[in-house]
Amino acid sequence: MSKRGEEIIRELDEQAAEKEEQFFTHIANRLNRPRIIKTPAHPFRGAPDFWLAYELSEEERIGLFMANWTSMGGHTQRFPDLSSLSTYIEDMAQTMKAKYMIRFDHPLLNKMKMEQKLPDIEMTVWNKHAEEELLVKAAGADIGIAVVEYAIAHTGTVVAVSGAEQGRSVSLLPTVFIAILQAHDVKTKMGEVMKDLTRRFGNQLPAGVHFISGPSRSADIENDLTIGVHGPGIVHALILDESSP
Amino acid sequence: MKVSIFITCLSDAIYPQVGEAMSRILACQGVKLHFPEVQTCCGQPAFNSGYWDEARTSARTLLEAFDDSDFIVSPSGSCTGMIHHYYPSLFKDDPVMLTKAREFSGKIYEFSQFLVNVLGVTDIGAHFPHKVTYHPSCHGTRLLGIKEEPRQLLANVKGIEFVELPFAEDCCGFGGTFAVKMSEISGAMVEEKVQHVIETEAEVLVGMDMGCLMNIGGRLRYEGKQVRVMHLAELLHEGVKQKV
Amino acid sequence: MSTTFNPTTTIKDRAHISLNDEFLRNAVKYTTEKLRTSKKLASDELGNWEEWRERARQIRLHTIAHLDYYLSEFVKNARAAGVHVHFATTAQEAVHITMRIAEAKGAKSVVKSKSMVSEELHINHRLEEIGVEAIETDLGEYIIQLAGETPSHIIIPAIHKNKQQVAELFSEEAGEVLPPETPILAGFARAKLREKFLEADIGMTGCNFAIAETGSMVLFSNEGNARMVSTVPKTQITYMGMERIIPSLDDLEVMATMLPRSATGQKLTVYMSAITGPRRQEDSDGPEEMHIIILDNGRSSQLGDPEFQEVLNCIRCGACLNACPVYRHVGGHTYGWVYSGPIGAVLTPRLNQDMEKWGEVSYASSLCGACHEACPVKIPLHDMLVYIRRQKVEEGYTPASERMAFKGFKYIMSSHRRFKRIVNLGKTGQKIIARDGAITSKIGPLKGWTEHRYAPALADESFRDTWDNLSAELHVNGNKMAPDVLKRLQEAKRRREEKHHE
Numbered sequence: 001m002s003k004r005g006e007e008i009i010r011e012l013d014e015q016a017a018e019k020e021e022q023f024f025t026h027i028a029n030r031l032n033r034p035r036i037i038k039t040p041a042h043p044f045r046g047a048p049d050f051w052l053a054y055e056l057s058e059e060e061r062i063g064l065f066m067a068n069w070t071s072m073g074g075h076t077q078r079f080p081d082l083s084s085l086s087t088y089i090e091d092m093a094q095t096m097k098a099k100y101m102i103r104f105d106h107p108l109l110n111k112m113k114m115e116q117k118l119p120d121i122e123m124t125v126w127n128k129h130a131e132e133e134l135l136v137k138a139a140g141a142d143i144g145i146a147v148v149e150y151a152i153a154h155t156g157t158v159v160a161v162s163g164a165e166q167g168r169s170v171s172l173l174p175t176v177f178i179a180i181l182q183a184h185d186v187k188t189k190m191g192e193v194m195k196d197l198t199r200r201f202g203n204q205l206p207a208g209v210h211f212i213s214g215p216s217r218s219a220d221i222e223n224d225l226t227i228g229v230h231g232p233g234i235v236h237a238l239i240l241d242e243s244s245p
Numbered sequence: 246m247k248v249s250i251f252i253t254c255l256s257d258a259i260y261p262q263v264g265e266a267m268s269r270i271l272a273c274q275g276v277k278l279h280f281p282e283v284q285t286c287c288g289q290p291a292f293n294s295g296y297w298d299e300a301r302t303s304a305r306t307l308l309e310a311f312d313d314s315d316f317i318v319s320p321s322g323s324c325t326g327m328i329h330h331y332y333p334s335l336f337k338d339d340p341v342m343l344t345k346a347r348e349f350s351g352k353i354y355e356f357s358q359f360l361v362n363v364l365g366v367t368d369i370g371a372h373f374p375h376k377v378t379y380h381p382s383c384h385g386t387r388l389l390g391i392k393e394e395p396r397q398l399l400a401n402v403k404g405i406e407f408v409e410l411p412f413a414e415d416c417c418g419f420g421g422t423f424a425v426k427m428s429e430i431s432g433a434m435v436e437e438k439v440q441h442v443i444e445t446e447a448e449v450l451v452g453m454d455m456g457c458l459m460n461i462g463g464r465l466r467y468e469g470k471q472v473r474v475m476h477l478a479e480l481l482h483e484g485v486k487q488k489v
Numbered sequence: 490m491s492t493t494f495n496p497t498t499t500i501k502d503r504a505h506i507s508l509n510d511e512f513l514r515n516a517v518k519y520t521t522e523k524l525r526t527s528k529k530l531a532s533d534e535l536g537n538w539e540e541w542r543e544r545a546r547q548i549r550l551h552t553i554a555h556l557d558y559y560l561s562e563f564v565k566n567a568r569a570a571g572v573h574v575h576f577a578t579t580a581q582e583a584v585h586i587t588m589r590i591a592e593a594k595g596a597k598s599v600v601k602s603k604s605m606v607s608e609e610l611h612i613n614h615r616l617e618e619i620g621v622e623a624i625e626t627d628l629g630e631y632i633i634q635l636a637g638e639t640p641s642h643i644i645i646p647a648i649h650k651n652k653q654q655v656a657e658l659f660s661e662e663a664g665e666v667l668p669p670e671t672p673i674l675a676g677f678a679r680a681k682l683r684e685k686f687l688e689a690d691i692g693m694t695g696c697n698f699a700i701a702e703t704g705s706m707v708l709f710s711n712e713g714n715a716r717m718v719s720t721v722p723k724t725q726i727t728y729m730g731m732e733r734i735i736p737s738l739d740d741l742e743v744m745a746t747m748l749p750r751s752a753t754g755q756k757l758t759v760y761m762s763a764i765t766g767p768r769r770q771e772d773s774d775g776p777e778e779m780h781i782i783i784l785d786n787g788r789s790s791q792l793g794d795p796e797f798q799e800v801l802n803c804i805r806c807g808a809c810l811n812a813c814p815v816y817r818h819v820g821g822h823t824y825g826w827v828y829s830g831p832i833g834a835v836l837t838p839r840l841n842q843d844m845e846k847w848g849e850v851s852y853a854s855s856l857c858g859a860c861h862e863a864c865p866v867k868i869p870l871h872d873m874l875v876y877i878r879r880q881k882v883e884e885g886y887t888p889a890s891e892r893m894a895f896k897g898f899k900y901i902m903s904s905h906r907r908f909k910r911i912v913n914l915g916k917t918g919q920k921i922i923a924r925d926g927a928i929t930s931k932i933g934p935l936k937g938w939t940e941h942r943y944a945p946a947l948a949d950e951s952f953r954d955t956w957d958n959l960s961a962e963l964h965v966n967g968n969k970m971a972p973d974v975l976k977r978l979q980e981a982k983r984r985r986e987e988k989h990h991e
Contacts, residue, residue, distance in 0.1 A: 005593035009573065009778075012589055016575045020564065023576045023785070027557040027731075030792035036558040044547035046739030047746070048540050068756065126773065134773045135721065139687065155757040164771035168720050172713060190745060190757075194738040203566060205703050207768050207775050208720070211745075211761035216713040219753075220629035220645060222652050223520055224671035229628055229679055230686075231713025231760065246970055246978045252952045254902070258912045259945050261952035265959060272963035275971025280956045285902040293856055295878030295887070296895040303902035315982060331875075351985060363981040364974065387858035416814040420855025425937035427852055430504050432941030433818040434855070463942030466927055 047191050054189060061153040061186045062239060068156025069237050072214030073227060076237040078183075085240055086112040089145070089178060092236075093118055098142035102126060102134075102174060105165035106147040108240075109180070126167040135169050144174035144232070148212075150193045151179075151186040151237065155213055158237055159193055162208035171212060177232035179212070183241045249279040249314040251307065251353065253324045253455070254286035260455045266482035267320050267356050273485070274364055281310035289327040292335065294422050301335055304328075308345045316363065317353040320478055322385020323454050325355040330388045355385055356478055357394040357453055367397045371484025374404035378447035380438070380461065382454035383416050395453055395477055402484055410450075411441045419460040435464045442472055449473045451480050500823060500849050507819040513649045517820045520648050521811040527754020528808060528863075535750060545747045546866045548740050549802035556792065556801075559701040559734045560783070566704025570766025573780045580610045580786050587612055587726060588619065590780055594724050596621050596690035600682075602708070602715035603627040604695025605643060605805060606728040608827040609786055609840075612693075623693075624685045626714040628678055635662060641821030641829060643807035644752050649820055682714070692718035692776065696729040697805070698744055699781075702737045705765040706781065709748060709758040716760050725767070725776035731783050732801040738763075744804060747865040751806035787840030796876045800835055802866045809870060812863035815853050824850055831860035831870040838877050848881035909953065916947045923947075 001009075028035040046052075056064065066076045079085035089112075093101065098121055103109050105127040115123045124130065124137040138144060146166065150159040158179040162168045171177050187193055190211075197205065216231030227233045248271075252264045268278055284307050288300030307328070311317050319325045332346040360366050379399060385391045399407055418424065418434025425431075438461055442450050450465075450472050452458045462474035475483075507513055532538040552559055564574045577583035587610075591599070599621055601607065613623040613634070625634040629647035633640060635658040640646030647655070656669035659677050667673055686692075694715055698707040706727050708715040719725055735744060741763070749755040768775030791797040810816045810830030821829030826837040826847070834854055838847040851874045854860075860870040881887055901911050922930050923946035931939050938944050970978070 001593065002595065005595065008589050008593035012575060012586060012593075013573055016573070019576045020561075020574075023578070023783075024557040024561050026785075026789055027560070027792060030789050031554070031556070032793050036555055038558075040551075040555045040558060042551055042736055044544060044551055045737060047742050048537070048544045050537060050540065072759070128771050128773065130773065136687075138774075139683070157757055157761075162768075162772060162775065164769075164773070167772075167774045168716070169774045172716050172720060189742070191739065191742045194742055198738060203703050204570070205705055205763065205765040207570075207765055207772060209705075209763040209765075210716065211757065211763075213755075213757045213759050213761075215759070216711070217759055218628045218675065218712045220627070220632065220647055220712075221650075221655055221671045221674055222516070223523060223645075224652075226628075226671055226675040229675055229712040229714070230626070230682065230717050246975055246982075248970075248978070254908070257952045258915075258947050261948050261950060261955060264952040265955065268959060268963060275974040277964060277968060277970045278960070280953070280960065282953055282956070283905045285905050285908045288902070291895050291898050293875055293878070294891070294895065295875070295880070295882035296892075296898070297879050297882075299895045299899035299902075302899045306903065306905060316978060331872075334872075351989060364977055383855075383857035383859070387862055414859070415817075416855045416857035416859065418814070418855060420857065423852070423855045425935075427501065427504065427815075428937035428940060429501065429508055430815055430818055430853065431855070433508055434814055435942060437818075459945055460942060463927075463938075463944060466943045467929075467941070 051189070052191065056153060056188045058183065058186070061188055062183060064153040065151050065156060065186050068153070069214065072156055074156070074214045074235045074237055076239065078239045078241060081242045082108065082111060082240065085180065085238055086114060088238065090114060090117050093121060093143060096142060096176070100124070100137070100141045101143045101145065102138050102141040102170055103145035104147055104170060108147050109145060126170060127165045134167055135173070138167060138169035138173040141174035143176045143178060144170040145178045145180065146170050148179045148181050149185065150196070151181045152190050152193060153186055154189045157211050157213040160210045160212060161206045163206055168208045168210060171210060172231050174232055176234040176236070178236045178238060180238050180240060182243065183239055184243065186239070247279055247314045248276050248316045248318065249281055249311055251284060251311065251317050251319040251324070252280070253319055253321045255455050255459070256320055259459070260476070263320050263455060263476040263478055266476065267318070267478040270360070270369060270478060270482055270485070271318065273369070274366055276364070279314065281314070284310040287324040287327045288335070289324060290421050292327065292331060297335060304332060304335060305342070308342065308349055311349060312345065315352060316359065318356055318359045319353065320356050320476060321454050321456070322355045322382045322389055322391060323456055325353050326384035326388030328353050355389060355391055355453060357398055358389065358391050361394040361397055368401035369398070369481055369485060371481045372403040372487055373480060373484035375448045376406040376408060376446065377449045377451055377480070378408050378410045378442060378445040379413065380410055380417065380450060380452045380457060381413055382452055382457045385453050386414065391453070398477065398481065399451070402481070408445045408447055410445055417457045417461050419457050421456065424460060435460050439464045439468060439470070443470060447472065449475055449480065451475050451477055453477050500825065500853055503823040503825060504819045504853070507823050512651055513820050514818060516648055516651065518817055520645055521817055524644070524753060524811040528751055528811070531750040531754040531756065535746070541743070541746060542865055542867055545743050546802065548735060548743055549866050550799070552734055552736060553732060553792070553798060553801045556732065556734065559736055560731060562701040563699050563704055563734055566702065567766065567781060568704070570704050571779065572704065572766050573778070575780060575782045577782055577784045577786070580784070583728065583782050583784050583786070584610050584612060584615050586782055588615065590724070590726060591616065591619070591621055591691065594690055598622040598624065598685065598689045599691045599693055600624050600626050600685055600689040600718050600722060601693040602695070602710065602718040603630050603646070604693065604728050605827060606695050606730050606784055607693065608640065609784070610728070624682070624689070626682050626686070626718060628675065628712055631678055631682065632658060635659070639822070639827070642810060643805055643828070649822070686717045686721045689722045691724045691726055692722035693726045693728070694718050696727050696733050697748065698735050698741060699729055699733050700738060700741060700763070701734055703765055705763040707741060708762045708764065709760070711759045713760055716762055719762065719764055719776065720774055723777045725779045727779070727781045729781055729783050731785050731788050748804050748806050751808040751865040787842055790842055791839060797839060797873060799868050800839065800873060802868055803832055804866060806865060808863040808865060809860035812859040814857060814859065815855065819853070824853065831874070835870055835873045835877065844881045844884045845886045848877060848886055851877040851881070909951070912947060912951055916949070919946050
């Protein structure tokens, strides 16, 4: 950013700092009471009790997740071990005649050694050591592979979290998106994911937490369902039963 | 125990037969009825148009009329809804009237609501061998929560052939002054409602509000359609007469 | 106030245009029915819908009642994550801040994901005035942008456009003839907008929810354009209505349960993104700089007003539009401003704080209450519409003829004797126009009514005239209540009083 640009942003920040308290005080005045500074008791936080009690067994969770994911047009399959999962992806890449792929720099994926088995494919690994512009690579990729943190059975959702080795573009820009998830990360409901995110990160969430439920879609032209509008049109959720190392 | 009729200005002046049918059914069940004559209108036309002062003047006649009644029964879900749902806000700035309004709003019932929920009657022994469809009026269902009561009463009518009205819960386009103020929109709404009525091939359209029925019936006649439009009380009463 | 959309037409004129647009009416009916059915299926599938609604309402009520606290928490946490937070009291201020950021960044092009708030600012036009290209990237928004129109539905902005029209708009943009086939049209938009995403300097988004505890902003989308806009460009600007706050991630579960189901009947939109600040230092994508502009623009005027505060609970799902029998016939443009349907009929006069110009939008409702029934946070929109009409009367913006008519109403209805006399006068008067119990004449004071249906004639004898005889006949066997009826009445009265004391 130019020097002048930085100056403008600084000015705006100063104006905001000046305006801030007046903005909040105006709200308090409208509400006919003094400003509230202390955390108020929030008796209605989160889902109702009957929902908190809702809990499925692991097999039920996986079954429900797969049914929901499929109903939205996603593909899903379970694998007993890493090698069968790896073979599945390799076959898919070859069948699709994929040329470019991009993936998280994740121990599970590193263990698969796909690069060796797919010598004709240019594989980009997302990490801070990468020399090239990763986002551009992702945009040109046929397949993006991510290891997702969670899945939600009730909504058929996978949850990807951004980080140095986990670009958000991997689940967004390629034509095909493959989400790999471990069976024990499938939760019954969203609230469990929220709780675990809070447990892990406190109030400092990663910059991007993305809940993904099936392929990109639109019904904006005469209600016709269109798949793959901006995001990936083909999405796979591959479930690994074997526990991670 | 005093049970009074709130006839509504519309039924009073235009559809007295509805009030008569309602009175006869209730009397048949053993209810002694009163008609306090100082009543005029619930004030809804003025209220809904934003003229609350005007609405209050008319509402006061009702508060006076029914002050000493324990139960008030009316053949309109909409007028009952107006009293039940809005009288407390209408008199919110007048503590004395507000108390009266609150009391009143708790003791007024729409006809089917009174019959089913207060008297516990769901079968009055009517016989009505016709194909009938039913328009559930918006205010009765949404402001008063009357959903099952009219259906229960109809279900127990012998010989009736009941057919569901498509998009039954959609407003017919009456809306009081809306029908005149936004006449073109209202016209489109009632036109569609009538199409749905015709689709059912029913001989009779029954409802619980003469405002809506005046609207739908007026459109049916405008289109030269032969469907008979009846208030629930009229249908039940005719069904009892036919049986005798 | 903020708007530059001065309507030169009345709502009646606009309704007239819509009512004569056959395609529009069919498209709106088809789409709203579909959304309504999907919502019903989704809420049934979820179960306990009323409990969920009540919880969602309570969360929204609580948040708005403590808005200064939660907003300041949000601001603190968003800043801690590296966000530049700005405050705009009016639309103009928000525009001004945007322009300054665009200037600082030397921006040439902006990509936008769907944001109703940004429609309040007319930001696209303003950016174009200074030579910055602003591209809408939601497929529906892109269509109407090319057509030079405004959204006609909160969720499906191009509800009123058919395939042929879309093909013509896209063909012009493509410089070649595209057939009216959805996959081809969508494919064109994907490719075209991909280029735009990659070259844009700034991404602009709205904000479905902002989480106080974490300083995150949450976006729901199906196409993925909201993700593109918040991932690809170097700078992100987010417009946030000041009431978009919820306290915590836990509360987001409730909102995520209600919003997609109420909007389209989906269990969840394809993407739900919680974005907390710009990219971290070690991240290789996501915006490097992030601005959130918090907008008041009439919202704070609803606070502390017992009749309207709840309108701020709205989560912009569009369920009230889909349920509304008026919207069904006239579509979104009839309402004249940014928001349409029942929520629009309330927000338009209230946010603009102008009864003279916008009060009449509240008449576009039969007050049937379907909106309230459909609302996932139970906003009593039908009541608010009446309050707006009252406000319009109080401020003296209703026509003299109408005021006279209600003076007449007051005079007649203040006494049963007068009422009776007028009815009798009417009976005499109608003799020349009523035939067979109906009035069909399309002239005179009943014109609005009789243009579309017949009016009934007054009865020969009113109910009150017949009461004495009727009463004598009904109670011929004594003047007492039947004993079992009396018992039931006493029982009902007891239940009523119990309920009252609870």
